[in-house]
Amino acid sequence: MRRVWLAGLAGMVLAGGWSGTALAASPVNVPSAAQIAKVMHSYRERGVPGETYTPSLNSLTTTPTPSGHGMDAAVIGGRFPTADGYGQLVFFFDDGRFVGLNSPDEAVAVEKLSAAGPGAFRVTYASYTPHDALDDPTLSPVTITYHVQATGVAASKPLGPTVHDHLGVAQREVAASRHTIQQAVARFREAGVAHETYHPLWNTLLTLPGSGNQVITALTAVRWPTADGYGQVVFFFDGNRFVGLNSPFEASAILRVARAGESRVRITYANYTPDDALDDPTLKPVTITYTVRATGVISSAPLPAGVKNGLRAVLTSGPDR
Incomplete structure (x- = not known):
């Protein structure tokens, strides 16, 4: 059985919700815990108004921007509330500003998120056959590289059918300013x-x-x-x-x-x-x-x-x- 990266999210869920204290104080150009939570909470699972997303503990990953004058960041967000910790997205930030998701569809589980050079991140996903249990994916993991820019996020390839859980996400309208x-x-x-x-x-x-x-x-x-x-x-x-x-x-x-x-x-x-x-x-x-x-x-x-x-x-x- 191969482990998927759910430990941080599971800890957050058992604690009854993410408090914003797990992420360290943010340096300049890196989004704060409050900024990350606000962006994630503005998204919901399509067709399920009560389900939104919350940061996975300790998943904040940073890398310099291509120019070297700023920082890009990526954070895993998990569907919330959840009983099992599955259903995840990756949220990308350029110089502290949210610029996009890894996909408009949830992945079942992210195994690894890492920096892949200036302005780039590598995300490895669990990959399943139709008969696999959630905690026991049997296909080889799928790795996709994402390039972050001020105008958005470019993926080296889309999520395949063995990776995503067929649940889309939709952005909520922001609350009153x-x-x-x-x-x-x-x-x-x-x-x-x-x-x-x-x-x-x-x-x-x-x-x-x-x-x-x-x-x-x-x-x-x-x-x-x-x-x-x-x-x-x-x-x-x-x-x-x-x-x-x-x-x-x-x-x-x-x-x-x-x-x-x-x-x-x-x-x-x-x-x-x-x-x-x-x-x-x-x-x-x-x-x-x-x-x-x-x-x-x-x-x-x-x-x-x-x-x-x-x-x-x-x-x-x-x-x-």
Whole structure:
């Protein structure tokens, strides 16, 4: 039985996901762990929105660019979540910028990734007959050389049918940019109070798979200026486009925003009697699920009276979406 290079990926999976700490601090012109993870998470297995890719531990490989003035890098990404560690791609970077994949199809397993001179990498793949077990490929390994340039990646030959697992990959649309979020939030104000707008709470930023290739983004914003932090709304984005709020009414306080499946977000609100202090709601919290579409946001229920603070968020300019 010949071993394939799954040890790093298996360790990552058993740990419950890659933390970004396994890759050493990046020198100049080499992508950081965060950059690598962001690129990999922007891809999914075609037709399976919930499956994306995550870096295989310790697979980051570098080589000088042909000019000698920069660095090229290659990293193995494994399908995630996974029960067996199979289904892999190689992600290539030129001077810190992602430039392409080894193939639009997953390989079952990468046995070795190595530098092959300036701007070049050599990838060796496990090769299977139709009857081979995943952990016991019986055909001779296949080695392909990749040349990395600023304009893309050139392979010495394509993946053959004995190497790939017949699963394609598709790139997700990127999540909403910080600029898009800031623009959307800035367009709203508290009704009747011209000088009060909203401020993004960046630590609440949540992304999740949407329909097709889209990424859904949800972010809580608080009335601004504020002395107490109460008066909140949630902004939803489909891809890089604002599509709506959780409600035209402010909630006094949002306790939790969580993923609830593809295109769905679950929000839990503090719930008050008329006599409750803002920091001491006595009613049971209320949870509402929101489905985010390109055409808008659909809520499973309206905000109840005990959640709303009686103030509305209104557009100051521009279209509704």
